Each structure stands twice: as structure tokens, then as C-alpha cells.
Amino acid sequence: MTTLRVNDQQREVSAAPETPLLWVLRAELRLTGTKYGCGRALCGACTVHLDGQAIRSCVTPLAAVGARAVTTIEGLGGEPAQSLRRCWTELDVVQCGYCQSGQLMAACALLAANPHPSDADIDAAMSGNICRCGTYPRIRAAIRLAAARLAAHKS
């Protein structure tokens, strides 16, 4: 058994240590908001946070997680996440929605690290997350809007 800290809870999991975190989350812990897209860290659908850093859970073995805190879309909270979700809704970002958990995890990690991202910063941080529905322009706009609101709130 391995102990994981997921969304602020201690969870015991039985998966073998080489099992990618993605499948531990989805199949064992039934946290299905994290998605399988490519299995090779090419698409970002499986993005979760390890101690606040965005990582690709499809290529992260359970054994590599250790004591670090895992946050999935189901547990994503706090100020930037709330603001991002509000902007996502107001700008009607989602289409099929399958990639959006990963998009939000990536966007939240970006704003946590860089509260005032330029368009180039947004492109650089988000280009690892593929969306086949083409929600990119709205994702960009939603991140910009959330950043502006968070900045206005602080000042």
C-alpha cells in the first residue's frame, strides 16, 4: 500500500509503484475529472498539481509522488481557481470539455507563479494543453480577465 495526499486527504492506494498517477486517481480513487488523452505527456489532459506545480499524471509513476500534495480538478480551490472558474463560465470557454480540467490546472499553476502573465507567457504556459474543439482564444481571454480581476482585488 502507498499513502497519497490527494485534495487534502490521506488516501491508501494498492496500485503498484510504477503505475502512473493518472490511473491511480481515475481507477482506484475514482477521481475521474483527470483525463487520459495521450499517455505520453503530449496533450495535458491529465494535468494535476504536485505541491502546486502542474505535472502530467500520465507519465508520473505513483512511486515518484512521495509525500507531495496531489491536487486534482475536484480539489482545486483558492482564489485564482475561483476567479478562473468564474471567468471560464462568463466567457463560455468550454465546448466538449474533455481537456478543460487540464486547462484549468495549467492556468491555475500559471497564475500562482505569474499573477500578471503577458500573452506570450500565457501561450508558453498553455501550449502543452491541446484542445481539439479550439477553445484557445477563450481560454486566453479568460486567463487575462482572471488575472486582471485578481490584480484589481489586491490593489
Next chain:
Amino acid sequence: MHIKRRHFLVATTGAAGALLVGWLAMPPRQRLLGAHPLPTARGQTALNGWVKVGTDDSVTVMMSQAEMGQGAHTGLAMLLAEEMDAAWESVRLEQAPLDRIYNNQAAIVDAMFAADAPGVLVRAERRVARRILREIPDLSGTGGSSSITDQWLPLREAGAAARALLLAAAAQQWQVAVAECRTAAGRVLHPSGRSARYGELVPLAGRLPLPRHVPLKHGAQFRLIGQPLLRLDNAAKIDGSAQYAIDALPPDLLYASLVMCPSVGGRAAHFDASRALQLAGVRKVVKLDPVAGGFGGAGTTAGAVAAIATTPFQAMRALEVVRIEWDHGPAAAGLSSDKLLGELRHALDTHAGHTRLQHGDVDAALRAAPRTLRAEYRVPFLAHAPMEPLNATVQFRDGSATVWAATQAPGAARAAVARVLGIPAQRVQIHVPFLGGGFGRRYLTDCLQQAAALARETGGAPLQLLWPREQDIAHDYFRPAFLARCEAGLDATGRLLAWKMTTAGSSLGAPSFADMASDGAANTAYAFPNARVAHQGVESAVPVGIWRSVSHSYNAFFVECFIDEAAAAAGQDPVRFRAGLLADNARYLRVLERVAQLSEWATAPAAAADGARCARGIAVHGAFGSIVGQVAEVSVTADGQIRVHRVVCVIDCGLAVNPNLIRQQIEGAVAFGLSAVLHGEITLENGQVRQSNFHDYVPLRMFECPQIVTEIIQGADTPGGIGECGTPPIAPAVANAVFALTGQRLRSLPLKLT
């Protein structure tokens, strides 16, 4: 004439069936009633086959259409809520059962007859076809940009009928005349001040007779239709709770992964799973036969070896140690995309093709023209690559099956599972959750058939088959590769006298769809004095299918690029040249002129952020009842990469039900098309697809995505399709911009500068 099918031979996906005559003897079937009795929860009453009202005031709209990103659920619910005067916040959605009232008549009729075909005969044939289609079971489907166009009337009639019953119930309760009552936001109101919630009235309303005729609102009375309402699925899709087929995890679920024969048409000959079966959690390793998964049974998914295990990772890992000997089959030998291109060229060298459009005498006009030009255009095979890879969950127990499937055609899906399991279709219950993208791939049932076969191996436990991304890309039913040869003749003043275009490529398998290959080329809006458009079907063993906008995806590239060539040869501005050919077509002309104006066509574009020079290209194309004009602003980097900075779009989609969803679809369609313009290409060598994942089948990423501006023109009083029409113009718009910038005519996709 633009008749695509003269005979009412209806081939449907998977459930390939033909129904002829005899229909006249049947009574006409309303699309209002049926699906009776709708399953109801406590406190719910079904007022017809489309809507249930709860005593808690909830208005539950039955959804027969898949939500795969296109926003259909929101748009469809608006239609019913509008006529019912339901409170928008009270609207809930529920998957409709399978029933003839949900048959998608528009999608099938549009596949048989060009949407804009003129003539009394065609109109009559469309009507007859619709009448036949409402009698055939299991023709529900989401495709052909048809959800709103198909259910525009039935959902509004259902809403209006429900409202009429609620009004009648209130009038009866209050002992007043119905005409004195009105409705607003989920209540019936009377001038006396009395008012009742729909939830209070529905128990009585459900016992009243259905009204014979109910008036529908006029456009000016619409309160919801035309409003940019936000999507109903936003909340679930930003907190991880949205359920896709891959998230169906019933208790005791077993997982399967598979590897298919890498060769087209191949299968597994032998395998040795002794090592795999020693691994923890691995239950079984089984052979899967090839599956006929394409339209009308054409096209084959290669045979496979699948592993069943306790967890998904165990199933995937098991396959790594199974030793498989493949039977590559006869079709794969020597098969390559280069060789197929040669076959397309040979077909056009030796065949004139089947005529799809003929005006005047094009050959005589070409001979007489003082100036002629010729060009050859081509496009490659493309994969769909939806973000949710193909998967299906099936539980087969006691002669019945429960299925969770991301399908665009639930009727065909149910029939396919029933066939594989040897049970009646009525014993298959099918759940259709959100689809993680579809783009046409999820019309086919191949993965579902495999999952059903595997569900026999689990002793009644549910089984989820997930295709690894590598299998999803390599074993797609691809957008076919196509070749076009174009000729044009101009007079001395630059007037276009002759237009000739012959295409070669797969006619998409089933004969009844053969004519689709010329969609967007034969039903052109341009007034050519002499024209011939023809198609020569060239089939191969490579599985092919429908891909967002189907034949429009390549025909728009051929037509709109070659028109641009003709404009350049005539020495005319591309907008003015097109306008001259559209003088008799006010809708197209308006879109063309508005997109030119909005994009500031007349002035030179500013330089890109990196200082690179920019140029614009234009394209206008009609598809699925809507017309889209696009102007792309493009630059080229120092190392020859094409960058698209801005795309200005104007759409005339008739009546705009939800402008917000329309903009969203146009943006998405542009991005989807740009993947194919800049990167997309499936190639085959020695019978095997060379691409496997997103590193070599490269989708558009955010840094490449342009700013997209969309303006909607209200063009008619009924809606056109919006899910696909934004994709066709982007390739020619970008290619034409590259020409304007560099002088290079790129006649092959993806665009690559030399």
C-alpha cells in the same frame, strides 16, 4: 439539377437498411408523441415525447442529440423553453430513449439532396424522404450540423403543446376562458391576479387531451431564441464532474486495452500470452476479429489482441509482453499514401469522372478562351483525434446488455451491440454521456463492437475498452485523401468563361453516400457560364469516414483557391472577382462584402508583432445551410513557418438561435481546420499508418491560434447548421493569403513553403 439521390435508398450508419415504398399505407406519424411512456421520476409528468414537468417546477427536456462540444444541448433546450415560456433556470436535460420521433431527418435528407438544390421536384422529394424517415426505427444521430435544423419545429411544437396543456389546466381550475390566460417564466397568469406555477398545474395538465393545433411564436415574440445564453454544461465541465463514457465506472469494472494489427485489413494470426498472464491483475488475453465499422459496412477495423485486467494500467502493460504474430493480409502489401496518390492521378488521367454539375459547353469554352489556366490540388488523409480516445463500456449479463458509449448514432450503436451479442436490440440499454469530441468519428461503432465481444469474456462483469491514443490515431476511419484537377478559361477582359473541376478520391464507402463527394464543388454559388464538376470514386483498403464538414473540407480548398488563381490571372482583386460571379446570389454577396469590409480588405494589414510583413487571403463557402466568409491575416517567419494572426469571419446562418454558441462554433471550426492547414497529415507506408500520437499527428496548439473575430448576419427566418461550416473556408483563406504574401501558390495541404 443538383439532386444527389434520385432513389430513396436509405443507408444508415451500421444499421445499413433499405426501406422502399409501402410507406404510403402507413398513417402519418407526428413527431410530438411517441417515446411513450417517457420514464418519469416521482412528481414528474410527461406532457409529450419531448418534455416532462415536475411538481418542483423543473422542466426536463429530452435530448436525443449528443453533446460533443457543439452546444446542441443548450440550443435545443432553448427551442422548447421558448415556446413553453419555461423559466430558463428550471430547465433540466435528460437523455431521450430511442424512438422514431427523434429520428434525424435533416441529416439524412441533407446527405441525399444538396441543401440548396433548387426546383419543385427536389423539394417534393425532400418532403417524401422526410416522411419515409420518420417511420424507420433507430435513425437518431448527431452529425451533418443538423441538431437545430432537424428539431427546430418538433421541439418548438412540443414546447407550445406543453404550454397549451398548462394553460388549459389553469383555465379549468380557475373556471375561466383559456384565452384570458397567459404564460411567463414558468407560470400561468390571469388578469384577475391569479397565478399558478407550472409545477402546480402539471398533474392536471397531464390528464388533459393533447391540443390538435398549437400556434408557434413569431420571431418578434422570441425571448430566448436569439439571446447569447451561456452553456448549460459549463459548471460540470469546470469542476471535473462532467461524465464522459470513459468515466462510466460501474462496480466490479474490468478494463481492457488492445493492440490492433498495424497493417490495414490485417489481423492477429497467433499470440503467446504466457508472460502476460503471470502479471498481477491480468485476467485474460483474447483475439479480436476485424470489425466492419464503416458506413454501410465498408471499411474494416483491423483484427487485434486485447488484454483484460483489474486496472487499466495492468491491461496496457500486459500487452507489452504478449508476443503476437500478425497476419498482415493481402491489402497491406505495397499500400502507401504515395502509391494511392498515383492511383488518384491515374484515375483522372483515364476517366472523365461522373458529372455532378454541367452548364453550357465547358470544353468548347475552354478551347475558345484566349486565356486558360490549370492546376492540380490535393489533400491528405486526416485523423479525427478527438481528445477523448475511443472507448466503450459494456456489461453483458442474463441475456441483456448495458452500454455506456460516446456515440453520435445511438440507434446504430445499439443495433451493433445487439448483433455482436446475438440478442434483440430491445435488450440493449444504451447510455450516452458527454462526448469528448466527435468530429464524425463517433458515428462508427467499431470500438463498441469490440467492447461487446470482450464483454462476453468477463462472466457478467462490466468491461471498459479504451483504445490507447496510438491505436486511436493509427486505426481511424480517415478523412479521405483527395485530388482535384481544375481548369478555367478567361476572356480578354478577365471574365471567367469556363470552369472545370474533376476530383478523385474515396466516395466514402457506401453507394448511397457517393454523391457527397462533390458537396461544396457541384453546388457552387458562383454563376459560371460554362462549367463541369465531376467526381471519380477511387476506393482503397484504407478505412475512410466523415470528418467535420465532410467533402466541404477539401472541395472548399479546391474551389476557393482556384477561384483566387483565376482572379490573379484576370488581374482582378479577389473580392471584386468573386463579387462578379455572385451578382445573382444576394446571400453570398452580402457575406463576401461584409467580411471584406470588416477585415479592412481595402487597406494593407499592419506588420506582425515580430515585424514580419502580413497579407490577407479570403474565402467564402456555403455548407449545411449556412454561408461563411473568412479573411486570414498571415505572415511567414524567417525559417519559413506560416503564422496566422487573425481570422475575420462573417456567417449567415439564417436565424441565429444563440449567437454565443455560433461564435464558439466558428472559432472552434477555424482552429480545427487550422490543424489540417498547418500540420495534419496521415501517411501510410507498406500498408501501415506512420503516425501514432500528438508528436507526429500534430494538432494546433495555443501559441499558433489566431485571434478570431466573428460577426453574424441574420439572413433568414429559419436556422442553418453551424457545427461544421466554419471549417471549409480556413484552408483556402490561409493559402490565398500565403500567395498574396509570397507569390507562391500552395496547392497541397498541409501548407508548406518551399
